[in-house]
Amino acid sequence: MPDGGPAFLKSGLISWPGKLRLALEPTPFIASAPVGVDETLAAFGRRRLGKEALDKLIAPMVSGIFAGDPETMSLISCFPRIAELEREYGGLIRAMIMLGKKKKQDIAAGKVVSSAAGPGGVLTSFREGIQYLSDALSASLGGMVKPGVAVTSVTKGGAVPYRVTCSNGTEYEADQVIVASPAFAAADMLDGLDNSISAVLRQIPYASMTVICFGYNRDQIKRSLDGFGYLIPKKEGRNTLGTLWDSSMFENRAPEGKVLLRSMMGGACAPQYINLSDDEVVSRVKQDLKLIMGIDAAPEFVRVFRHPQAIPQYTVGHGARLQALADSLRAHPGLVLTGNSYRGIGLNDCVAAAERAADEVLQCL
Numbered sequence: 001m002p003d004g005g006p007a008f009l010k011s012g013l014i015s016w017p018g019k020l021r022l023a024l025e026p027t028p029f030i031a032s033a034p035v036g037v038d039e040t041l042a043a044f045g046r047r048r049l050g051k052e053a054l055d056k057l058i059a060p061m062v063s064g065i066f067a068g069d070p071e072t073m074s075l076i077s078c079f080p081r082i083a084e085l086e087r088e089y090g091g092l093i094r095a096m097i098m099l100g101k102k103k104k105q106d107i108a109a110g111k112v113v114s115s116a117a118g119p120g121g122v123l124t125s126f127r128e129g130i131q132y133l134s135d136a137l138s139a140s141l142g143g144m145v146k147p148g149v150a151v152t153s154v155t156k157g158g159a160v161p162y163r164v165t166c167s168n169g170t171e172y173e174a175d176q177v178i179v180a181s182p183a184f185a186a187a188d189m190l191d192g193l194d195n196s197i198s199a200v201l202r203q204i205p206y207a208s209m210t211v212i213c214f215g216y217n218r219d220q221i222k223r224s225l226d227g228f229g230y231l232i233p234k235k236e237g238r239n240t241l242g243t244l245w246d247s248s249m250f251e252n253r254a255p256e257g258k259v260l261l262r263s264m265m266g267g268a269c270a271p272q273y274i275n276l277s278d279d280e281v282v283s284r285v286k287q288d289l290k291l292i293m294g295i296d297a298a299p300e301f302v303r304v305f306r307h308p309q310a311i312p313q314y315t316v317g318h319g320a321r322l323q324a325l326a327d328s329l330r331a332h333p334g335l336v337l338t339g340n341s342y343r344g345i346g347l348n349d350c351v352a353a354a355e356r357a358a359d360e361v362l363q364c365l
Contacts, residue, residue, distance in 0.1 A: 042070040063242070065346075066314070183341035207267050210273055
């Protein structure tokens, strides 16, 4: 992936006709955003950047982040900042130039610089893995967290607004309830409270995902592993969405002299892959790794993880669904929905959503 103007011009990733089409992006020949239309990422990509950029740049990014299909995903819900930049500056290249100038001015003035419109920053995790975060939270709360206990229902209470019933038979009465579960789980919990909320929550689709981890000796891989890994355009017709070089990205992911590769399979464009046997999954991943990375050796470590409902899909109409939820929640003061089903799927998005939820609760109190 070229990381600058000169590198992009020299790169063979995009053909010269594709580059020329991209060069038209800041010109008046490109149609403006349709007013009042919840545009798909694919429609935006074709309109603003051209079909080749859609296939080779936007679609792999969408599959890597959402495991989604750009033909159904909503631009305004997935990347609201990009939609905002087009409205404000009339084009993405023009926005990049203007924001670049403003960034230099802000840095010179000592101001805080806003984040990028798309994915950016440094990939970060914990040495012990991401579970360290939830373990530390549980430990810090000293017994308030009840692991292994599911909430079966949230219903109207008696003396207080809500009654929360758990799988172990315990019941809690609460003035306020924060539901931070996936949309499909929240829908089941809230059926007995307000089925209009549950009905909307069930309209938020989820993409399935199979994650396949292969471990190798470092000397079995003949190419450099200095990088993030790779994502594969759908047009390539491969089995996997891409492979992350985990042991290159984060420390403590493989023993000394070993490497860990994590491949992703399925997503919204290939939901049938979740039903493949482990043997078939492993065989298909081996095919892709041999073709793309030249790996002939058999992995000495293999793990297959299946997530039937892995990642929420912000498809066209997602904004209208969020508005319907907000309208229904007005009848239930103290009930707060949060998590990655609504306004951002990443960990950073979840942290921001959690802060908003806490603020909402404090305002009610």
